Amino acid sequence: MITIEQTNAAGIAAELVRARRHAGSPAMGMVLTLVIVVEEEYADAALDQTRQASREHPARVLAVVLGDKRGHGTVNAAVGIGNGWGGETALIRLTGEVAKHPESVVLPLLLPDSPVVIWWPHDAPADPAGDPLGRLAQRRITDSASVGRNRSRLLRERCDLHAPGNTDLAWTRLTPWRALLAAALDQHPVKVTGASVSSERANPSADLLVAWLEDRLRVPVARRASDGPGITQVTLDTAAGPIRIARPDGRLATFTTPGRPDRPIALKRRDVPELLAEELRRLDEDEVYAATARRLAHPRPTRKKAR
Amino acid sequence: MPTGGGDGGVTSNPLRVPQDRRLPRIAGPCGLVLFGVTGDLSRKKVMPAIYDLANRGLLPPGFALTGFARRDWADQDFAQVVHDAVKQHSRTEFREEVWKQLSEGFRFVPGDFDDDVAFDRLRRTIEELDQVRGTGGNHAFYLAIPPRFFGDVVGQLKEHGLAGATADTWRRVVVEKPFGHDLASAQELNGLLDSAFPDGSVFRIDHYLGKETVQNILAFRFANTMFEPIWNSNYVDHVQITMAEDVGIGGRAGYYDGIGAARDVIQNHLMQLMALVAMEEPTSFDAAALRIEKQKVLASVVLPRDLSRHTARGQYAAGWAGGEKVLGFRQEDGIDPKSTTETFAAVKLGIDSRRWAGVPFYLRTGKRLGRRVTEVAVVFKRAPHLPFGASSTEELTQNALVIRIQPDEGITTRFGSKVPGTAMEIRDVNMDFAYGGSFTESSPEAYERLILDMLLGDPPLFPRHEEVELSWRILDPVLDHWADRDDSGRGPDDYASGGWGPASADEMLARDGRTWRRP
Numbered sequence: 116m117i118t119i120e121q122t123n124a125a126g127i128a129a130e131l132v133r134a135r136r137h138a139g140s141p142a143m144g145m146v147l148t149l150v151i152v153v154e155e156e157y158a159d160a161a162l163d164q165t166r167q168a169s170r171e172h173p174a175r176v177l178a179v180v181l182g183d184k185r186g187h188g189t190v191n192a193a194v195g196i197g198n199g200w201g202g203e204t205a206l207i208r209l210t211g212e213v214a215k216h217p218e219s220v221v222l223p224l225l226l227p228d229s230p231v232v233i234w235w236p237h238d239a240p241a242d243p244a245g246d247p248l249g250r251l252a253q254r255r256i257t258d259s260a261s262v263g264r265n266r267s268r269l270l271r272e273r274c275d276l277h278a279p280g281n282t283d284l285a286w287t288r289l290t291p292w293r294a295l296l297a298a299a300l301d302q303h304p305v306k307v308t309g310a311s312v313s314s315e316r317a318n319p320s321a322d323l324l325v326a327w328l329e330d331r332l333r334v335p336v337a338r339r340a341s342d343g344p345g346i347t348q349v350t351l352d353t354a355a356g357p358i359r360i361a362r363p364d365g366r367l368a369t370f371t372t373p374g375r376p377d378r379p380i381a382l383k384r385r386d387v388p389e390l391l392a393e394e395l396r397r398l399d400e401d402e403v404y405a406a407t408a409r410r411l412a413h414p415r416p417t418r419k420k421a422r
Numbered sequence: 423m424p425t426g427g428g429d430g431g432v433t434s435n436p437l438r439v440p441q442d443r444r445l446p447r448i449a450g451p452c453g454l455v456l457f458g459v460t461g462d463l464s465r466k467k468v469m470p471a472i473y474d475l476a477n478r479g480l481l482p483p484g485f486a487l488t489g490f491a492r493r494d495w496a497d498q499d500f501a502q503v504v505h506d507a508v509k510q511h512s513r514t515e516f517r518e519e520v521w522k523q524l525s526e527g528f529r530f531v532p533g534d535f536d537d538d539v540a541f542d543r544l545r546r547t548i549e550e551l552d553q554v555r556g557t558g559g560n561h562a563f564y565l566a567i568p569p570r571f572f573g574d575v576v577g578q579l580k581e582h583g584l585a586g587a588t589a590d591t592w593r594r595v596v597v598e599k600p601f602g603h604d605l606a607s608a609q610e611l612n613g614l615l616d617s618a619f620p621d622g623s624v625f626r627i628d629h630y631l632g633k634e635t636v637q638n639i640l641a642f643r644f645a646n647t648m649f650e651p652i653w654n655s656n657y658v659d660h661v662q663i664t665m666a667e668d669v670g671i672g673g674r675a676g677y678y679d680g681i682g683a684a685r686d687v688i689q690n691h692l693m694q695l696m697a698l699v700a701m702e703e704p705t706s707f708d709a710a711a712l713r714i715e716k717q718k719v720l721a722s723v724v725l726p727r728d729l730s731r732h733t734a735r736g737q738y739a740a741g742w743a744g745g746e747k748v749l750g751f752r753q754e755d756g757i758d759p760k761s762t763t764e765t766f767a768a769v770k771l772g773i774d775s776r777r778w779a780g781v782p783f784y785l786r787t788g789k790r791l792g793r794r795v796t797e798v799a800v801v802f803k804r805a806p807h808l809p810f811g812a813s814s815t816e817e818l819t820q821n822a823l824v825i826r827i828q829p830d831e832g833i834t835t836r837f838g839s840k841v842p843g844t845a846m847e848i849r850d851v852n853m854d855f856a857y858g859g860s861f862t863e864s865s866p867e868a869y870e871r872l873i874l875d876m877l878l879g880d881p882p883l884f885p886r887h888e889e890v891e892l893s894w895r896i897l898d899p900v901l902d903h904w905a906d907r908d909d910s911g912r913g914p915d916d917y918a919s920g921g922w923g924p925a926s927a928d929e930m931l932a933r934d935g936r937t938w939r940r941p
Contacts, residue, residue: 144832144856290444291479297437298448298482304434331436367519370483375451375556378484379523381476393444403442 116195116206123190124223127205130194131175131224135203138196144173145202147395148226150233151178152217152248158206161236167388169202172395175226176204179248181214188213190220218247225251230398234391237261241269244278254398256391258284259319270319274408279400285319286404287390291382292324292349292360299351299358299372309352310336315343324349326411327403345384446480449877451558452592453486453527453551455544457535457575458567459503460491463598467629468566469504470512471869476524477514478866480874484555486527488547492534500530513867527555535567535574541582548584559591562625562876568677569600573614580618587620594623596876599690600681601626601887604901605894612887625876626890630691631883632868632875635831635857639698639798640707642825642833649823652802654777659820660934661699661783662799663692664941665827666791668744668920671765675756683735684767684897687787691796693720693893694885695827696783699798700773709881713889720892724772729903731933735764736917736924738790743920748790750919762904762913765789768927769900770934782934786927790919795941796827810846817841817849822939832856 119130149169153161158178165176188211196203205224209217225231233243233252240246243255259270261284270285300307310328314321324346325336332351341347344365351358356373360382368382438445454472458464475481489500504525509516529547533540551557563579565572576595579585587593595615602608615624630636643649652658665687671678678686697716704711726732740750752759766788773783802821815838824834833855841847875883907913917924922938931937 287444290446293437293442294445294448294479295483297435297445298450300435300437302450307436328437331439333436367523372556375558376484376554378556379526380483381479381517381520381523383517383519397443401444403439403444 116193116204118191118193120191121189122192124220127190127192127194127207127220128224130192131196131203131205134194134196145175145226145229146172147174147230147232147398148224149174149176149395150221150231150248150252151176152233152235152239153178153180154237155180155182155208157236161234162204162206164236164387164391165234166202166204168391168395171392174202174232174395175224176202177221177224178204178206179217179221180206180208181217182208182210184211184214186211216247218251221248222251230254232256232395232398236387239273241272242276242278243273243281244276253280254394255281256284256394257281260285260288266317266319267322270322271412275412277405277408277412279405281408282394282401282404283319283323284387284390284394286323286401286407287393288320288345288385289324289327290393291385292346293327295360295368295370295380295382296328296349296351296358299360299370303353303355303358303372305353305355305373307332307334307351307353307358309334311339311348311350312336312346313339313341313348314346316340318343318345321346322411323407326414327407329414330406330410446478447874447878447880448480449482449485449874450560451482451484451556452560452562452877453488453548453555453557454873454877455488455490455548455561455563457490457563457565457571459489459500460493461566463566465503465507466511467867467869468564468873469507470510471867471873473504473508473512473516473520473524474514474867474870475874477512477517477520478870481524481877483523484527484557485524486529486551486555486557487524488529488531488544488551490531490533490540490544493530493532495530495532497528497530501525501528504528513870527551535571535578538578538582541578541584545582545584559588560593562594562596564596566598569597569602569611572597572611576614576618585618587623592623592879593619594625594876594879595619596625596627598627600685601690601885601890602894603681603685605891605898608887608890608894612891616887622879622881624887625872625881625884626886627869627872628690628694628885629868629872630827631694631885632870632872633827634866635825635827636695636698637883639695639825643699644703653800655779655781657802658778658781659801659803660781660936661696662801662939663695663699663783663785663797664799664939665691665787665796666794666922666941667787667789668791668794670738670748670751670790670919671754671757673755675754679757679761679763682763682767683765683787683789684769684901688767688769688785689893689897690885690890692785692787693896694889695798696723696771696785697889699800699825700778700783702777707882709884712882713886716885717888717892719773719775720889720896722774723896724774725896725899726770726772729900730907732770732930733900733903734766734768734924734927734930735904735914736766736788736926737761737763737914738765738788738919739916741919743790744793748919750916751789762908764904764914766791766914766917766923766927768923768930769897770930771896784931784936784938786923786938788917788923792920792922793941794829797941798825798827799823799939799941800825801936801939810848814846815848817847819850824939830856 191208193206231252232254234256239257243249348361359371362368697719701715737751768786818838822836838848839851915924
């Protein structure tokens with residue numbers, strides 16, 4: 116990484132070009148710009164996770180660290196191109212007045228004519244689409260599980276302000292669960308009469324799973340507390356008997372369906388790079404998440420009548 | 423018949439909506455019976471692919487894998503073989519909990535292919551799996567064995583009631599190339615498989631079709647506007663399809679002698695590549711629509727009249743390849759010193775259609791060539807008029823578009839550009855698109871994709887018997903021609919190991935005023 120101090124967007128852009136030329140102009144084939152808004156202490160970890168995720172999606176990564184907003188504005192940056200990976204990085208530190216206008220630094224650095232994704236690894240605005248940096252992106256990734264307190268309330272607020280393009284890693288974490296549940300109903304096309312979700316307290320993924328099941332199945336879904344880790348059990352009640360996935364240890368689950376023997380299935384909790392890679396695979400609006408977020412923000416008394 | 427999410431059509435499952443594209447396709451309850459558990463194919467490809475699928479959560483809970491071989495093994499010996507194969511060759515990390523749940527479904531049935539008792543035991547094993555693991559009567563039989571045993575195994579499966587499915591279960595059979603060694607034997611094999619398994623349950627694996635880069639040919643051609651207008655005889659001069667290997671036949675003498683490069687590679691991989699490059703736009707990407715278009719191409723292929731002038735073949739000679747001293751083909755272990763089996767084959771094909779009339783397709787493959795590479799090069803005609811002095815364009819050749827299938831997956835275009843300086847001079851430059859990490863590190867192996875598709879009953883990536891037979895119909899006259907030449911004492915030419923094939927191959931293109939690209 117080459118450090119440049121007291122610079123601006125043009126300086127950073129020139130350094131990126133210089134670094135690439137210096138490496139013999141390797142074919143870059145970058146497919147998107149990924150903006151990360153992160154605190155100084157987490158910046159290295161976030162960049163590392165991005166590097167792993169961007170194996171599948173070569174990207175220009177712009178990590179923005181917002182410092183103290185008072186005083187004279189300063190832009191410092193550390194620029195590097197892939198050593199062992201297919202993208203380029205700029206870690207941009209903004210202090211002083213310019214920290215109130217980070218979009219003025221980021222906008223000139225976006226790759227031409229390609230998607231922009233923004234990721235807040237920790238604290239994120241309640242309305243990501245209204246955020247000045249968030250407005251530059253068509254995909255805005257938050258992680259409700261990463262904050263220490265009031266996770267469920269924060270998630271609900273964010274769902275209430277949901278805008279097309281918003282997504283949350285708490286939702287991404289559910290994909291394997293949702294896939295198994297959908298596959299179970301493929302196998303047993305029976306009417307689900309009720310459902311329940313057990314998880315540790317304050318688990319945004321479980322909140323979303325309840326909302327998704329309520330929205331899709333139109334039945335009341337009970338929420339039960341367990342010791343975790345994460346979600347520990349999901350049950351769908353049917354006339355033929357329960358369909359159940361139980362995962363007490365965060366790794367191996369037992370899959371129970373009516374009329375078939377219990378079967379073990381690996382259901383590991385996934386790491387952030389894997390979640391991020393899944394998010395970057397599709398950059399259009401996730402309509403199912405939008406519907407789930409709506410349901411979570413505005414729970415309706417469930418009518419017994421099927422749709 | 424429930425097929426996981428593979429049907430993609432209207433579904434009454436409230437948890438599955440078409441907009442929800444995050445949800446992966448998970449195969450329904452099923453088991454796989456593997457014949458030939460000790461071969462390279464099983465150990466290096468099939469077993470690791472099964473583990474990788476399990477690790478990615480795409481196999482059904484309770485998936486069962488049964489090995490069948492002439493070994494005095496118990497279930498745990500078989501599990502050990504799979505364990506070693508997975509540890510050594512799997513793409514994804516080894517995780518104890520995945521292994522644990524997968525290995526609980528391992529069974530082994532010892533026996534010969536003509537052993538009635540063993541097949542009876544196999545049937546009972548499968549029935550037991552339906553009870554214990556919930557495989558639901560759905561089973562696939564993977565024949566990773568030499569084709570001469572197909573008859574025995576398929577006959578036994580039929581006789582012991584293993585091949586027939588009931589209304590709500592399925593039975594499938596998977597076979598690997600070679601699909602016969604000529605048209606007659608291919609038809610015989612197809613007849614045999616059809617006699618035991620219902621239509622649509624025979625899956626032929628051409629692992630090239632499982633490669634991301636090969637599937638991308640369709641995206642490249644039919645998702646873009648800038649290539650299709652020039653994808654015809656108005657602009658294209660000729661097409662070269664190359665699959666080169668830097669290794670010799672290694673330990674495959676028993677398989678290779680008598681088969682040769684044309685049967686081993688051209689009949690399946692290169693013909694399929696040609697079909698994908700040359701075909702018209704399919705009405706959709708389902709299996710039937712794709713097959714129709716590929717079949718149309720294969721049915722309109724014509725051979726040159728004089729095969730001795732427009733085909734070439736060779737055998738690698740002893741020498742140096744890539745800094746190593748290597749044996750010639752006829753000196754390899756297990757090869758008859760008088761063998762006339764070719765290790766290099768090149769043919770010129772034409773396609774009689776409006777789009778391709780007059781555009782030759784040159785297909786070549788060989789062992790012990792300069793480097794390992796598979797690519798499709800579309801070479802364009804020269805510009806009809808060049809408003810530069812003759813001396814300015816001496817270094818300018820033809821524009822080309824190269825689809826690099828493997829390794830270094832990507833696309834290269836070659837075009838002319840001004841040489842920096844005061845004089846107007848133009849030379850060839852390359853522009854490169856590299857998939858980089860995206861298609862090489864993280865993308866599934868071809869076998870993962872194909873095995874999953876087979877378990878889902880999703881057929882677009884598997885060649886049908888019609889395509890196989892059409893390919894043989896094209897190749898048979900060439901093979902007959904070469905056999906005639908053998909009889910008159912004009913066998914294959916020798917070529918230097920580590921080079922790009924025999925001189926006769928270069929002459930074959932020189933006759934048309936062209937040269938092979940150095941890939």
